Amino acid sequence: xxxxxxxxxxxxxxxxxxAAALLPRLIHAALWLVVxxxxxxxxxxxxxxxxxxxxxxxxxxxxxAVLIVFTILLTRRDADKDHAFxxxxxxxxxxxxxxxxxxxxxxxxxxxAASPVEALTVRRIGEVLMTDYVWPLQCIGLVLTAxxxxxxxxxxxxxx
Amino acid sequence: MSGGFLDQIFVSTKHWLLSLxxxxxxxxxxxxxxxxxxxxxxxxxxxxxxxxxxLERKILARIQNRLGPNRVGPFGLFQPVADGIKMLIxxxxxxxxxxxxxxxxxxxxxxxxxxxxxxxxxxxRNMTPFAIDGGILFFFAVGSATELAVFMAGWGSNNKFxxxxxxxxxAQMVSYELPLIVSVLxxxxxxxxxxxxxxxxxxxxYSLNVIPHWFVTTPWGAASFLxxxxxxxxxxNRTPFDVPEGESEIVAGHMTxxxxxxxxxxxLAEYFGMFAISGLAVTLFLGGWHAPFAFLQFIPSWIWxxxxxxxxxxxxxxxxxxxxxxxxxxxxxxxxxxxxxxxFACVIAAAxxxxxxxxxxxxLWSAAIVAVVYFTLSRLLxxxxxxxxxxxxxxx
Numbered sequence: 263x264x265x266x267x268x269x270x271x272x273x274x275x276x277x278x279x280x281a282a283a284l285l286p287r288l289i290h291a292a293l294w295l296v297v298x299x300x301x302x303x304x305x306x307x308x309x310x311x312x313x314x315x316x317x318x319x320x321x322x323x324x325x326x327a328v329l330i331v332f333t334i335l336l337t338r339r340d341a342d343k344d345h346a347f348x349x350x351x352x353x354x355x356x357x358x359x360x361x362x363x364x365x366x367x368x369x370x371x372x373x374x375a376a377s378p379v380e381a382l383t384v385r386r387i388g389e390v391l392m393t394d395y396v397w398p399l400q401c402i403g404l405v406l407t408a409x410x411x412x413x414x415x416x417x418x419x420x421x422x
Numbered sequence: 423m424s425g426g427f428l429d430q431i432f433v434s435t436k437h438w439l440l441s442l443x444x445x446x447x448x449x450x451x452x453x454x455x456x457x458x459x460x461x462x463x464x465x466x467x468x469x470x471x472x473x474x475x476x477l478e479r480k481i482l483a484r485i486q487n488r489l490g491p492n493r494v495g496p497f498g499l500f501q502p503v504a505d506g507i508k509m510l511i512x513x514x515x516x517x518x519x520x521x522x523x524x525x526x527x528x529x530x531x532x533x534x535x536x537x538x539x540x541x542x543x544x545x546x547r548n549m550t551p552f553a554i555d556g557g558i559l560f561f562f563a564v565g566s567a568t569e570l571a572v573f574m575a576g577w578g579s580n581n582k583f584x585x586x587x588x589x590x591x592x593a594q595m596v597s598y599e600l601p602l603i604v605s606v607l608x609x610x611x612x613x614x615x616x617x618x619x620x621x622x623x624x625x626x627x628y629s630l631n632v633i634p635h636w637f638v639t640t641p642w643g644a645a646s647f648l649x650x651x652x653x654x655x656x657x658x659n660r661t662p663f664d665v666p667e668g669e670s671e672i673v674a675g676h677m678t679x680x681x682x683x684x685x686x687x688x689x690l691a692e693y694f695g696m697f698a699i700s701g702l703a704v705t706l707f708l709g710g711w712h713a714p715f716a717f718l719q720f721i722p723s724w725i726w727x728x729x730x731x732x733x734x735x736x737x738x739x740x741x742x743x744x745x746x747x748x749x750x751x752x753x754x755x756x757x758x759x760x761x762x763x764x765x766f767a768c769v770i771a772a773a774x775x776x777x778x779x780x781x782x783x784x785x786l787w788s789a790a791i792v793a794v795v796y797f798t799l800s801r802l803l804x805x806x807x808x809x810x811x812x813x814x815x816x817x818x
Contacts, residue, residue, distance in 0.1 A: 289577060293524070296570060316559045324566025324599075328592065331573055384556055384616050 267308055275301025288334045296327045313384050429722040432462070433548050459551040463540055471693045472502035478739050485743035512682035517580060520679065524578030529680065529687035531571035535564040536694035543701040544618050546711045546724030557618040558610060561702060562603055565657070568695075569595050572666075572676050575688075579679035587675020590750060591666035594656055597754055601761035602653035605646040608772035609637055609706045618702075622710030632716070636709035641789035642771035645796075647707040649765050651734075654699035656753070658692060660738060662745040663753055700734035701727075708734075759803055767795035 278297030285291045299322040306315030391399050427434075436458050443451050476491065476498060483490025491498035516525060539561050541552035554560060569592050576588020610616060613624040627635045637643035656663040667675035677688050704710060708730050711723035748756075771788035778784025 290524075293570075293574065312554060312556055313559070316556050316563045320559070320563040320566055323570065324563070328569050328573070328596070331570070331577075335577075384559075385614070 264308065268305075271301055271304045271308065275305070289331065292327065292330045292334060295330070296323055299323050299327065313387060426720070426722070429547055429724075431722075432546070432724070436462075459541075463551050464537070467537075467540060467694060467697055470697065471690060472506075474693055474696075474735060475505065475689075476501050478742075481736070481739045482743045485740075506686075509683050509686040514682040514684065515679075517679050519580045521578045521580065524574050525679070526684075528571055528575035528578055528676075529684045529691070531574060532568060533687050533691040533694065535567045535571070536691050536698055538564040539698040540694065540701065542618055543698070543705055544622050544710055545701075545727050546722065549711075549724060550619055553617070553619060556616045558606060558616045558621075558702075558706075561698070562599075562606075565698075566599065568691075575680070576676040579676070581679050583672045583674075583678045584676050586672050587666045587678065590672075591659065591676060594659075594663065594666060594750075594753060594757075597757040598653045598656040598761070601649055601757060601765045602657060604762065604765035605649040605653065605768060606706060607765075608642050608646050608768050611769065612637070612772055612776055618705050618710075622705060622712070625709040626712055628716045634709055634712060634714055636707065636712070638707040638709075640772075640775060641785060641792050642768045642775055643707055645764065645771070645792045646768040647703065649761055649768065650703055650707065651737075653757075653761065654703060655738070655741065656757075658695040658699055660692075660696065661742040662748045664747060665750045665753060696735065696738055697731070700731050700738070703734060704730045760799055763799055764792075764795060767792055 275298050278294050278301055281294035282291045282298060285294065299318065303315045303318040303322075306312075306318055436455070439458060440451060440455055443454055446454075479501075480490040480498070491501040494500040494504045516522060542550065542554065542557035542560050544550040544553075550557075552560075572588050572591045572595070576584045576586075576591075579585075609621060613621050615621065615624075625634070625636050629635065633639060638647045659666055665671075667677060672678075677685060680688060704727060711727040713719045713721060713723075713726050771791040774791060775784040775788040778787055
């Protein structure tokens with residue numbers, strides 16, 4: 263059952279990603295990216311990481327995808343017509359891919375019969391965030407607040 | 423009489439139906455069990471949708487001193503059937519310049535999240551169709567997918583009015599999602615769980631055998647409930663916050679280019695969204711399926727849930743019949759300048775209530791915090807611009 267589910271989700275996720283990379287219209291690409299986000303959330307569910315899966319849907323589908331769509335709408339109008347090959351894009355893609363491969367290869371492989379880990383409940387995540395990781399959490403909060411204020415300042419400019 | 427025969431009648435019916443499958447492999451039983459829950463939920467809410475579409479017109483008619491639909495069947499009871507047939511046989515018009523696939527998928531994508539959200543609500547004792555640990559998070563996670571669906575409707579129609587309406591709807595939903603979720607936080611904090619069943623359990627019991635331990639009876643709970651309800655009104659695009667479909671300005675917003683059954687699907691999504699938000703409000707603040715008084719516990723739990731749901735839905739209609747539509751910039755200002763600070767004040771008030779051992783002292787302290795923040799905000803936000811001549815920024 264799990265293997266079958268894995269294959270189905272993998273096909274959906276990968277085809278979503280491929281469509282997002284290959285489709286000529288940017289909005290279509292963005293909408294296919296949402297399919298990929300859902301696929302990744304489904305993987306988290308399959309792995310038993312309910313919380314991470316829900317947050318994936320919440321943050322990526324609810325916020326990031328909307329942000330991408332708005333960005334496309336508010337930027338260049340002729341973006342659809344531009345199909346030329348860009349070296350900078352290829353370089354960035356290869357660099358990201360290389361970095362990912364390097365990290366994956368450096369990670370020691372997990373044996374299939376790993377020692378049973380403690381179930382990752384929402385309560386446990388909350389406790390760890392409020393004790394061990396409280397400083398990183400506060401820093402991220404500060405960064406996000408700064409970003410919010412920055413966006414506000416950019417918009418306020420118009421009123422002066 | 424908790425757990426009586428009538429109380430558990432649906433649960434035992436499901437068990438009996440599943441016991442017919444006793445020889446079947448386990449995966450078949452699992453699928454059958456899910457299908458039973460899904461069809462029961464869908465059936466109940468589709469029936470409620472039909473009833474509600476009639477009741478809304480009837481109640482609005484009473485408010486406006488009219489009779490309302492009364493031709494089809496006794497008291498117009500078969501009006502929803504007639505409406506359904508009409509919607510089905512209407513011509514389905516797709517604009518020539520529309521993006522056909524996106525235009526077709528948008529109504530489905532709008533309706534699907536609201537149906538999913540209905541799954542995590544406990545409708546009675548042991549009656550949660552889809553009980554998971556992070557139920558509240560699930561509710562908001564699937565709800566956040568609606569914004570994208572509305573965008574698909576607006577963009578796929580390739581129409582200026584549709585796009586404007588979709589932009590308004592998204593701006594409004596994004597702004598009010600924050601107060602909506604922050605007003606849920608106090609409850610989650612006090613209960614210490616994201617599971618709707620645990621939240622309902624935490625509200626069982628009665629003080630002095632009369633006052634139920636619902637969160638709405640505490641000051642922070644009452645304030646959060648009001649904030650949640652207002653934000654819920656916005657999220658389901660209901661009057662006075664229905665600017666995305668303000669017909670005097672932008673025809674019908676993102677639904678302008680939809681006709682026939684696709685339009686009906688949008689309509690269904692709006693009502694299902696209303697049911698989901700009201701159901702969650704009942705679960706979080708109004709004690710879920712618990713009876714209001716100890717001596718009324720003999721009445722089955724699901725009757726209590728649907729009674730409370732009905733009251734909230736009536737308030738939805740009542741507000742629609744009473745209040746005019748708000749201006750779009752006022753809606754936004756209200757979210758960021760009033761709703762959000764109030765929601766944070768409720769979080770603090772709930773914490774104070776908890777650390778004062780949840781007794782009278784805590785009750786008074788949290789009431790004081792909510793009141794102080796409320797009056798400070800009203801003083802700060804007062805513009806003193808009453809009855810001044812109108813100034814136009816973009817038109818002379």
